[in-house]
Amino acid sequence: xxxxxxxxxxxxxxxxxxxxxxxxxxxxxxxxxxxxxxxxxxxxxxxxxxxxxxxxxxxxxxxxxxxxxxxxxxxxxxxxxxxxxxxxxxxxxxxxxx
Numbered sequence: 001x002x003x004x005x006x007x008x009x010x011x012x013x014x015x016x017x018x019x020x021x022x023x024x025x026x027x028x029x030x031x032x033x034x035x036x037x038x039x040x041x042x043x044x045x046x047x048x049x050x051x052x053x054x055x056x057x058x059x060x061x062x063x064x065x066x067x068x069x070x071x072x073x074x075x076x077x078x079x080x081x082x083x084x085x086x087x088x089x090x091x092x093x094x095x096x097x098x
Contacts, residue, residue, distance in 0.1 A: 005031075055083040063091045 004027050005012045012031040014020045023031045057076065061067055069087060076085050 055081055056086060057083050058086045058088065060088045063087065063089045 005023075006027055006029045012023065012029070013034045014023060014031045015034065015036055017033055020031050020033050023029075057072070059067070059069060059072060063069065073085065076083060
């Protein structure tokens with residue numbers, strides 16, 4: 001858990017209703033949901049049937065402890081299918097962000 005974002009920000013934004021509910025549960029205040037613009041038609045044209053897809057999982061977002069990457073790695077290690085895990089995102093610390 002990170003410090004209360006409402007204590008230092010005029011607006012608190014999140015990218016989904018799911019995350020908004022989690023923020024509300026933690027801090028008791030409702031953030032504003034702002035969906036990122038994504039052209040889904042691009043993905044529809046390139047979609048492969050499940051039988052042709054690679055067994056893989058993708059995590060996209062900032063690479064920090066609170067995102068739970070370690071838990072995902074451990075969970076995938078316990079699966080029978082052993083999908084590949086691809087982690088995509090910037091690495092951040094208190095001093096800098098890539």
